[in-house]
Amino acid sequence: MPQTVTIRTVAEHAGCSIATVSRVLNGTARTSAEVEARVRAAVAELGFRPSEIGRSLKTLRTRTLGVVIPSLTNPVFAGSVAGMEAEARHRAHTLLLTATDYDAEREWELVGTLVAQRVAGLVLTVADPDNNATLDWLDAERIPYVLVYNEPQGASRASVTVDNAGASRALTQAFLAAGHRRLLFIAGRFSTSDRSRLRHQGYLAAMAAAGLEPEPVLELDYLADTAAHRAALAGLLAGPDRPTGIICSNDLLALSVIAAVREMGLAVPQDVSVAGFDGIAIGRLVTPVLATVDQPTRRMGERAVARLFDLIEGERARTVEHLPFELRAAGTLAPAPHLPPAAPKGRRAATPSPRQTASGKALR
């Protein structure tokens, strides 16, 4: 029987009432040094740890925060959860972690179980923050929550994110500045990610501003394997005026696309430049370095929890907080090759494509 020792056991051992034990442990009221010593001795001897459950039932508050994310397999979410955990730990709280596996239906169910546990608040990344009955319900129940990576457009919801459209615009402009004209945008499923949608919009805006025709978006499942991605790309990268650049809505997708492009016999970035989005750590380790928009992943999680505590403590404002990002327009993003006017492919560009190492700074 794990833990048959309760506050009563301690009280008997110390020869005092349970109220006194509680006072000593919580420092709620002054106690005589003598009694306190006896209590502490008893606690130590018995190895007593007050039950959070009993405490919670009485105070009607727990020291747990609920977390709902799509998946831990994506380093972006794993990293932000790491930040949440650290911040929560500093505030003597623990995380109740759940994942939807990209099934938006499951959001409701998971929030339900978390609320049944009476979490003090929630941090979540949902499929669609603007049209979301679960979040509306949390609002109605006045349960505090903060979104991460979601960037609600209409609804007023507390969230921590980056300026996705702005960052994507900046990334697209970096491609244009490198001489690229035909640019492919490959997106993760719009239905499960507003990030993906907003990043695509940034691309469209930048192309329009440059007076260029955007390519039809290619919506891919980033969880699928390279073979699937290669199949989807087949045909799109042939011909004399094929796209010379590919922007992917996340880094995992970008790495897979790069592998696919290479398997098709094209060199990255000499023949095709590819960039991702997120700034996962591994992107810095591959050769050449993955061009991307670097976000402060861990800090996103920390900030989300910090803001959640603000809400718990009565803060009223429900604002979208934008953290700074950093453009990494290097490595797999190089100047556009001079495509041969007729010969479809196989030949390398005449220019040796020196590695571009410019690195944009935070656009705020």
Added chain:
Amino acid sequence: MPQTVTIRTVAEHAGCSIATVSRVLNGTARTSAEVEARVRAAVAELGFRPSEIGRSLKTLRTRTLGVVIPSLTNPVFAGSVAGMEAEARHRAHTLLLTATDYDAEREWELVGTLVAQRVAGLVLTVADPDNNATLDWLDAERIPYVLVYNEPQGASRASVTVDNAGASRALTQAFLAAGHRRLLFIAGRFSTSDRSRLRHQGYLAAMAAAGLEPEPVLELDYLADTAAHRAALAGLLAGPDRPTGIICSNDLLALSVIAAVREMGLAVPQDVSVAGFDGIAIGRLVTPVLATVDQPTRRMGERAVARLFDLIEGERARTVEHLPFELRAAGTLAPAPHLPPAAPKGRRAATPSPRQTASGKALR
């Protein structure tokens, strides 16, 4: 006030006693169809969710599992936690997640807070499973737990892992079969990882069996950046009889070492072959593919939770469960180059180093 509606509110609404409400909700005893309908209606109308806290206090059991891992930033742990979460969800449980950030001291503290929450059991990855006061204490308290990725040698503890030494031996033999003779082993900190120690031992065993002299182990922090790794490697890869192969005790380290080696002007795998350990997803996406020992990361988490439930339900055996691994001796692991007898470096091997694509199967 979130949730002022309790079982009592529902009872009033349905015109019955709280006991009846409880019976309907839990299906503990038969109730008349009429009353049941009234209760269900009241529950729906009020949006009532029974408090897990009240339930737990009464039954002295919670539906939460405590998790202690070094860090979510390593995809290996993130992946296994994903597996734990899925398995726990199937069994109507939730994970209380904590991370030590590789601070072994913190294990004790985290287990304490988790136990205070009265988790039903624990899944953990610790720095040293054989000499661990925290685990001894859990044993004494008879709190069920399962280790993941730890491979206790002496102590009898439930754990789910792979045969680290065996896998490392197999990997080393693959290097030897490819003609490598001078093989460097780069390990993560031994003090925070028994995996690292065991994998090193496997390397030593394989070298000894082949009658070869092992190199002094290089202990590195895999969290450090490539610059640090390059500094540590400097000098070790020069000279006419420099090592032609490097085995790293984990994939993240391997990717960083590859980047460092390339920055030193050596080609991977033409000049130096490099392999990692773990089989993280990104390893398949880099070019060439990362040679490694592929473990069923997610399944490790699932199995750990499954076994934890066995323990919770009274299972007595505390055994080490080995899941099968798969050797991926391809990509960054290629035949050893013919080193020039005198000229120190800069020239490529005479043989074109065809990519080796053999892929070992599970050794069980």
Added chain:
DNA sequence: CTGTTAGCGCTTTCAT
């Protein structure tokens, strides 16, 4: 089949 009631472990008045 249903209601009454006694706690589960703890915090917190209210007395003393």
Added chain:
DNA sequence: ATGAAAGCGCTAACAG
């Protein structure tokens, strides 16, 4: 400074 006692939301034993 300390103790007695009430009660948080729920389950389960016991009556009826």
